[in-house]
Every structure is written in C-alpha cells, then in structure tokens.
Amino acid sequence: MPHKIMDFxxxxxxxxxxxxxxxxxxxxxxxxxxxDDPTSNELNRYAAELTGKxxxxxxxxxxxxxxxxxxxxxxxxxxxxAGKRSHVWCAEVGGFSAIAGMCPYPLTDDDGIPKPxxxxxxxxxxxxxxxxxxxxLALENxxxxxxxxxxxxxxxxxxxxxxxSLGFHVHLDGARIFNAAVRCGVDVKEFTKEVDSVQxxxxxxxxxxxxxxxxxxxxxxxxxxxxxKRIGGAQRQLGIAAAGGLYALKNNIERLxxxxxxxxxxxxxLKKGGVPVEEVPGMTNMIFFPLKDGQVxxxxxxxxxxxxxxxxxxxxxxxxxxxTHIDIDRxxxxxxxxIVLEVLSA
Ligand SMILES: *Cc1c(COP(=O)(O)O)cnc(C)c1O
Numbered sequence: 262m263p264h265k266i267m268d269f270x271x272x273x274x275x276x277x278x279x280x281x282x283x284x285x286x287x288x289x290x291x292x293x294x295x296x297d298d299p300t301s302n303e304l305n306r307y308a309a310e311l312t313g314k315x316x317x318x319x320x321x322x323x324x325x326x327x328x329x330x331x332x333x334x335x336x337x338x339x340x341x342x343a344g345k346r347s348h349v350w351c352a353e354v355g356g357f358s359a360i361a362g363m364c365p366y367p368l369t370d371d372d373g374i375p376k377p378x379x380x381x382x383x384x385x386x387x388x389x390x391x392x393x394x395x396x397x398l399a400l401e402n403x404x405x406x407x408x409x410x411x412x413x414x415x416x417x418x419x420x421x422x423x424x425x426s427l428g429f430h431v432h433l434d435g436a437r438i439f440n441a442a443v444r445c446g447v448d449v450k451e452f453t454k455e456v457d458s459v460q461x462x463x464x465x466x467x468x469x470x471x472x473x474x475x476x477x478x479x480x481x482x483x484x485x486x487x488x489x490k491r492i493g494g495a496q497r498q499l500g501i502a503a504a505g506g507l508y509a510l511k512n513n514i515e516r517l518x519x520x521x522x523x524x525x526x527x528x529x530x531l532k533k534g535g536v537p538v539e540e541v542p543g544m545t546n547m548i549f550f551p552l553k554d555g556q557v558x559x560x561x562x563x564x565x566x567x568x569x570x571x572x573x574x575x576x577x578x579x580x581x582x583x584x585t586h587i588d589i590d591r592x593x594x595x596x597x598x599x600i601v602l603e604v605l606s607a
Contacts, residue, residue, distance in 0.1 A: 266567070267593045270574040272437075272466040272520070272546060272586035281468065281508045288504035292497050293319075294490070300500030304507050308474040311510065312459055313450040316482035317474050319503060321494050323348075323436045326460030326473040328356045331397060332488040333481060334430035334458065337362030340385050340393040342429070344370025346406040349399050349434055360492070364393040373404035373543070374412045377423035384427050398424030401434040402441045402452060406576070408541035408549055409437070409524075409584075411444035414451040421455035433459040436473070440466055440545045443517045457481070466517050466546055467509035468587045472502050513587065520546040523585040523594050530598035536605065547584045549576070556605055565607070569600040 268274045277285070291298035301319060308317035320326035327349050335341060341363040343350045347370060349357060357363045366383045368375035385392040400420055404410045424431040433456040435441070442449040453459045458477035463469035475485055489495050496502070521544070528538045528548045539549045552562060559575045566573045576582040583597070 267571040267589060267597055269583040269585070269589065269597060270572045272584050273464060275466070275468045275587050277468065277470050277505055278587075281505050284508045285501050285504045288500040290498040290500035293499035294495050294497060298498065298500045298503070300507065301503040304474070304503040304510075307507060307510060309476055311449060312453040312461075312476045314453065314459070314476040315479040317476040318482055318486055318489065319496070319499060319506070320460070320473045320475050320489065321471070321496075322464075323434070323460055323462045323473040324353045324356065325489075325492075325494050326475040327353060327399070327432070327434050328360060328492075329475050329485045329488050329494075330432045330458045330460060330477075331357045331361040331363060331399075332492075333485040334432065335361055335363050335397050338364065338393055339396040340364045340366050341397040341399060342366050342368055342375075342380060342383050342395060342424070343399040344368050344375055344401065344404075346370050346404075347399065347401045347434065348405055348436065349401070351406060363397070366395070370401075370404065371407060373402070373407045373410035374400065374416055374420050377419050380420060380423040381427065386427060386429070395427070396430060397432060398429040399432045399434060400456070401436075403437045403444070403543075403545050405436070405547075408539055409440070409545040409547035410541050411441040411543035411545050413445055413543065414447055417452055418455045425455075430458070431456045435459045435461040437462065437465055437545065439514050440517050440521070441543075443514065444521055444543055444545050463506040463509050466520055466586055467513045469505040469509040470502075472506050474506070516587070517546065520585040520587070520589075523589060523591060524548050526591065527583060527585065527594045527598055530595065531601060534598070534602040536601070546586065547582055549580060549582050552579045552581065552605075557607065562604060565604045566600055569603065571597050571600050573601070
C-alpha cells in the first residue's frame, strides 16, 4: 500500500479524528447570537476556566481573535507595541492598522519576547500632543517565526508587567499557548494571569478543524462580542464547531508533548545528517533550517519532498519550517528525515 502524504507544513493541517467528528455531529445546538447554543456556551465557560478569565468567546480564526482584542482595547490613532517578528505584525495582513486603525511601534523579539526596557522605551503614552498614545502591548507565546520558542513564565511575566506598569492593555497572541505550557511544565494560567486578554487557536496542535477563543474580563468580552457582530464574525449553530473545540481542549492538550518529542527527534536525525537545524531554547513542535547556497532552489525543495511523499514549507526564502502534530508519528518522522536528507544531498 502506498504511504500517505505526510504533511509537515503546519499544525493547522490536522484532520478531526473520528471521535471528534462524532462529538461535532451529535452536538446539541441553538443559536449562538441569541446565546442559547448550549455547546458554544459550554466551550466559552470551559475556555475561560482554563485560562483563569471571567469570560470567553469563539472567533472564526486566530487572526480574528487578535483583531477583536485590538478593536476592543484600542482606538484609531493609538499605538500598539508588537514584536517585529510577531504574527500580528508579519502575518495578519496589517489588520491592526487596516481595520483597528492603530499605529504600530516595533519591538525587538529575536528571542521570542521583547525586553522590558525596550517596552518602556517605546512607550508613547506620555500625554505629548504629537504622539500616538500607546494603549496596547501584544505578546506571543509560543513564538512562531523565531522558532516556535516557548518563552518561560518568568521572562514572559517580566515583559507583560512592563506593559501593565505603563497602563497598557496587554494582549497575548497565544495561538499555541498550550504548547508553551506543556513545554514549560506549568499550568497555562502561569501565562494568562499576566495578561488582560488572550487568544488561543483550537485549530492548530489541538486538532480541531476551526476556531479560536478570545478570553478576558466579562466587560471586555461583552464589548468584543459587539465587534465580532460588526465585522460579521458571529455565528448561529456554533455548537457544531464548539464541540470540536471542547473535544480538543479535553483530550489533546497533554499529548502536545508527543509533538515536541517528535520535533526534537526530527531535529536530531537531520543534525546527524549534517543539516544545520536552528538551535532555539524552549523548542516545541517546529524546527527550522536554512537551505545553503548551491543546494536545491526553494521551489525544488518543496517539489522534490512532495514527490517522495512529504509536504514541507518554505516559511521565508531559503528557510524551511517543518511542524509536527497529531497526524505525524515517530515512523513518519524517520521517513521525513530520510526524504529531506535525500533531497538535500541530490
Ligand atoms: C496561526 C497563528 C495565528 C492566526 O491564526 P489563524 O487561525 O491562522 O488566523 C496567530 N498567531 C500565531 C502566532 C499563529 O501561529
């Protein structure tokens, strides 16, 4: 029997398991806009409980969850501090300025998190009539573009507290915050207690087909709900999607450790074969390595990997990202390492 195509492009590619599909098919539903969808209400309650917040709402995507936070906590012409390599800055099509009307100030986040001193130095909440007043600090954990780094609780808290002490709304883009919690061996509240709002994705390593949760105070979430309605993100029989999310949160958090082990194993196998895999502290479920001068072109790398049975992703020119997830097992990792080494040596 031919092998399946192994998909290492992202953890967004996970397919819902049979059990998750069953939970979704059988979900009790209502109309979430009337707030009488019991499964959606239960997901909101459960997400708020897990993150230690008063309330939560479902967003269609992580991008929408982050945007709702910015729309709710900020205003046109105010400034938002975010890392230069953060997802909100690099990969959300400029939504914070295009839609929320905010003016971004970049922070250095090459280690996955900006330094407290730099947060203070970029502050424009100084009453100066010329300045766009800073109102939001956006942090990210795990930090995708720098290597899937799980920023440890103490470093994370230092950055968040620097923002709080200046009176900013501190938002966590926690698309993969459960990967960070599992990697650091702490309850997710160790991170979420430091921030005013958090967005996390159900649709990545947790294995649900869609959706993200935005969590915060009751008042904040009530206001975010209006924004969600305004931008067309409110849903009706949401319980079908919510059931997938609930299943993911109840079954798939602890197992993220397997994805981290598999990524580490993949890195080891590639390094043994001479591939200069990027070394990062707090590595989670993704590995990165450069294509050297004289090696295959970016397009050929993807094409030749696919011919041999795996999908890989060039996250930037000459930089490969491979991600492990619930549909990748140890045997897949061994096959993938062999394929990559073969393609690179050709
Ligand atoms: C994927 C991702 C998002 C956005 O999620 P979508 O559901 O793809 O919109 C936000 N932040 C980070 C760090 C991500 O990796």
